[in-house]
Amino acid sequence: MSTNRWLATGNYFTSYQDEQRLFFTHLDRTILTMFLLLLFVWPLLFTLSNKYMLVIDNILIAVVAIIGLNIVTGFAGLISIGHAAFVGIGAYTVASFSRTLGDSHVIITHAWPLMIVLSGLTGAVFGAIVGLPAMRLKHLYLAIATLSFQMIFTWTINFLEFFNQGQTISISRVFWFTGKLGRKDHYLFWYYVLLVVVVLSGFMVRNLLRTRYGRCLSAVRDNDRAADAMGMHPGLTKVYAFGLAGFFAGVAGALHAYVYRGVGFESFTLHHSITYLAMAIVGGLGTLNGSFWGPAAIITLELQVETLAEHAGQILPSTWNLATALKPFSFGLVIVLFLMFEPRGIANWWRIVRSYTKLWPFRY
């Protein structure tokens, strides 16, 4: 490309490979690199308390899970009400190692990257199995099938002695090159791990989406009869979508297990599945950047509501029990408002802002 790509005001492609670029201008690339650098550097400049570090870790875990949910529900259009169960599958993969080998076995403390990948693969296998009904079922019927998986999952965990009947199974702190992680570094360490995982999965999915492996997802969403006529097996494509979603959920689950240093069934209930769905909707279904906005928005909201409820609890009589009521209320309200006024989610605001800055200061 002959034009100066620092000053480029439009897209001037001269070859098809040029058009495949992720970043059309150098400015785009620089901004993202700077932003990522900032995410890696800020913990060196000032320290957050463990409470807020955990919130940030939580957001990043949810981002990984929502990337998966967006693949199956956003891109492939298959509503999954069992996503928390897939996350649970990942967490319980780590937990079952802890149960059989002891919670500070070398595999868990030293080979944790392997454990994370393994959990992802387990999630993928379960995802594909649960996705099998998608070969025949559609829409709401399929959603009920995923719901039933959620139920089976919680039930199984609750009744199996091997899984401690849903009570917490502990997982010890991991080792890094500098030795065993301390109490203080724990959340910071996992922040970095999570950041790497999020960036990798983000780029991975971004790449997949511009190849046949991503396009086939949108194809079965829009029209699976025609997808069949394009030479792909629509049923298997849907199973593949569930498998891929299960992979990300499994990875998120393993990370959840490590960050919380324990696994209990109460983190993977139907309530969490619905929350994941809400995050995906608020972020923007069928967009990759929505997977980042949604969790950030919902978890920040939860945090704000908690503080608000605390303050309100001091003024209002304690019998009103505002703290428990306010959270689901605000949560429901946000979803309804988004469905009514911005069904395309926060990702759409991002799109509007981007196209606006592209033209600024010109109005058209």
Place this chain on the structure above:
Amino acid sequence: MTTLSIDNVTLTFGGLNALSDVSMIIEPGLITSIIGPNGAGKTSILNCISGFYHPTAGEIRYGDRRLTHASPHQVTKLGIARAFQNLELFSGLSVLDNLMLARHTNLKYNFLQAMIYVGKASRLEAENRAYVEGVIDFMELEPYRNSTVGNLAYGIQKRVEVARALTLDPQLLLLDEPMAGMNIEEKEDVVRFIMDIIKERNTTIILVEHDLGVVMDISDYIHVLDFGEVIGSGTPEEVAANEKVIEAYIGED
């Protein structure tokens, strides 16, 4: 060049015969039209060929391959493409993505290569993109390349439908009423495209169409269906002179 032969195909939906004992030979390199009144079974024949329905009895062969129990994606891989009567496009995607989807089986890179997207994946994407661009050129869809298909005008969507079938690079193209609901100019355009497809790509075409004027003008061979049975076959002149065909279309004296 491969011949498609349909031998004594019967298709039954719970006691109702959509097709009964239909036989026809589709010669390669020609435009063969299937016509008939509403409900005669024209689309059912296409559905049987492209694998969406499976005949209750009889056999469909393409060369030496049996299509009788093949699924649509298997049929597609044999080089048989279809443009649907009621638009079956991927309405949320751009024209470009719709056509790239038709290159699905040609993009032979694996999952890992797709994830990393350098080397083979990138090269194959660009190559197939060039192929798609050729079809866009051919079907004169350049202005709509990046528009979302669902927002395009009906006539353009129909054209995208044909373009998508062409992008599959078929040897046999099934066109199901490509001119339905079009005005005279749009029809002329479609006819021009069909003639070009035959001339430049040497594709065999099966055309299902209601506009008898068009069918009589461009077909090399015509099969007439009525109530699921073939009532006449032959060149346009022969069919026009066929007593049974006239009876089915105009009625008895």
